[in-house]
Amino acid sequence: MTRSHDKLPWPPPAYRSSRDPELLSPATQIVRDREDYLGQGLRDIGRRIADDQVELFVSTDPATALQQQFERQAPQFITLHDVGTKASLHLLGALAGAAGARVQRLTIRRQGHGVALAVVQFVEVPLADGNHVRIYSTDLNADTQTRQALALVLLGRSRLGVLMVGELPAHALQSTLQPLQDAIARAPWPNRDLLLLPLAAAGTLAAQAARLGGSSGISVRVTPLAARPNDAWSFISGAWNRMSGHGAAQTALNTDIEQALPPPPVPLPEAPTMAMDLMPAGPALSGSRPGAPAAPARPVAAPVAALWADYLQRCLAVKSAVSGCVFDLVSQRALAHAGSTPASEPLAAQGALLIDAMAGAARSLGLAGAAPQAAISFDQQHLVLQPVRGHPGIVLHLVLHGSANALTLARMQLERLTPPPSGAV
Structure with a gap:
């Protein structure tokens, strides 16, 4: 359904553009010529x-x-x-x-x-x-x-x-x-x-x-x-x-804002238009490289979403966990989110950025090309990033609050959790 913009006011003046903290980068494809x-x-x-x-x-x-x-x-x-x-x-x-x-x-x-x-x-x-x-x-x-x-x-x-x-x-x-x-x-x-x-x-x-x-x-x-x-x-x-000028009838634009653009073949859900900060494209994992072909992001089917939601709830049950998401590293699309803040989008986007930085450092140092994982501490707050076993390109990003001992215990508990079967998602 189209919306009328006849009475839509302009936003208030702004002398400098603000920037949101995330950008879901499009997938990269290789072309033939x-x-x-x-x-x-x-x-x-x-x-x-x-x-x-x-x-x-x-x-x-x-x-x-x-x-x-x-x-x-x-x-x-x-x-x-x-x-x-x-x-x-x-x-x-x-x-x-x-x-x-x-x-x-x-x-x-x-x-x-x-x-x-x-x-x-x-x-x-x-x-x-x-x-x-x-x-x-x-x-x-x-x-x-x-x-x-x-x-x-x-x-x-x-x-x-x-x-x-x-x-x-x-x-x-x-x-x-x-x-x-x-x-x-x-x-x-x-x-x-x-x-x-x-x-x-x-x-x-x-x-x-x-x-x-x-x-x-x-x-x-x-x-x-x-x-x-x-x-x-x-x-x-x-x-x-x-x-x-001459031939204007053939190159004319429709002056009615409601009719200027044709509707897309399939209606799209509304998405805000805003300026966003830059982030790298899909980071390199084991056997992959920047610029490699990537499947386009697809909606998560309800049964699949339920499997990832169940896995994430089990992860969030570990000691000191307060928030987390499971996301696709290439598309930076959250497959499941649970807990309080941060929300799924910044967790996925910033998680992908951190993994890309780690993978780049490993390449520069000539280290092994295995998928990176990390535990990062900010005083009493911690981030855990680890690939999900059996699901290449899928990453768990968990936020913890507690002591360093709590972080160690949480990582041990996470190792005991079984992800969804690879054939089911």
């Missing part, structure tokens, strides 16, 4: 590995690599850039949510290692001729330097760059836009169309538009106030359609 890797031979960036996940392996820094891909593929896309607000992801969520779809993710990984360097979120909006245009947000996940460089690449290579401007005083607005103005002044800057889209009263935007355009020849337009996502999409799609 370069065209297959670069978007199945289409003018798209990245290799699609799931309905809402795309990945791109790079050998240089993410901004340079992405710019090279834009130059090679020459895709037509729109970039949303936040200025004193966090509205771009809100708009992507409104577009996708109206169709019951999800915001997609482009994960940029280090070639040969599979480590995620940056994650860019986007939606694909169909055109009248059956093709589609991607709409990227620059509220992406990377370190500060990479995030700023990627934002300029996305804006500079886009067909239409949209600056979503929150409530900022004139001096703050000018200083925030200064890096963009400097980038435009440096050649090359292929983008020739910028749209300033105010989400709050901004009396100085006209002057800022003139300053951004300057003598560069770039067309910088200021829209009326966009009080709702519907208004913002109407201005953005209308600007795109006007830019199309």
Whole structure:
């Protein structure tokens, strides 16, 4: 069922993006040739590995690599850039949510290692001729330097760059836009169309538009106030359609946010759209390596879930255990969770990160390639990470509270527990 976003308000202004402590990285796949890797031979960036996940392996820094891909593929896309607000992801969520779809993710990984360097979120909006245009947000996940460089690449290579401007005083607005103005002044800057889209009263935007355009020849337009996502999409799609000129009927976007995206073939459960921190892809276990093919995550069948839940309850019965989960190391998907905090998602995500770090250290030191296991102590709190016997790629992550003796006793008790039969899960 679609939801109406006509009255959905913008989030309050935010001058710096917050970052959540986890990222469920998409599975990595090996492809047969370069065209297959670069978007199945289409003018798209990245290799699609799931309905809402795309990945791109790079050998240089993410901004340079992405710019090279834009130059090679020459895709037509729109970039949303936040200025004193966090509205771009809100708009992507409104577009996708109206169709019951999800915001997609482009994960940029280090070639040969599979480590995620940056994650860019986007939606694909169909055109009248059956093709589609991607709409990227620059509220992406990377370190500060990479995030700023990627934002300029996305804006500079886009067909239409949209600056979503929150409530900022004139001096703050000018200083925030200064890096963009400097980038435009440096050649090359292929983008020739910028749209300033105010989400709050901004009396100085006209002057800022003139300053951004300057003598560069770039067309910088200021829209009326966009009080709702519907208004913002109407201005953005209308600007795109006007830019199309001859043949606009074939390359037009639907200006109704409720109809802009078609619903997915199978309705997807709602998932929040938010910025997240980077984490490595599936870590290397015995006999595996980063970048190896991985089966896509599948829902846990009810009988299987019951088996893992029973096993985890028995694990949580050991002395001093307060919380835990059993998770799939490749997909970082929790198969069962029990106890109090932490919740299943951070336990799975951080457990995978710790195991990946241990496996990497073992490889660097030339140690055996067996699946790592560990007991980590923080004063009276302890983490236990150990592979589940007979289930390659499945890991138990347990949180304990007590003395060092309690940790030793708990590990001895865990060794006596029998996991579910390998043929039953």
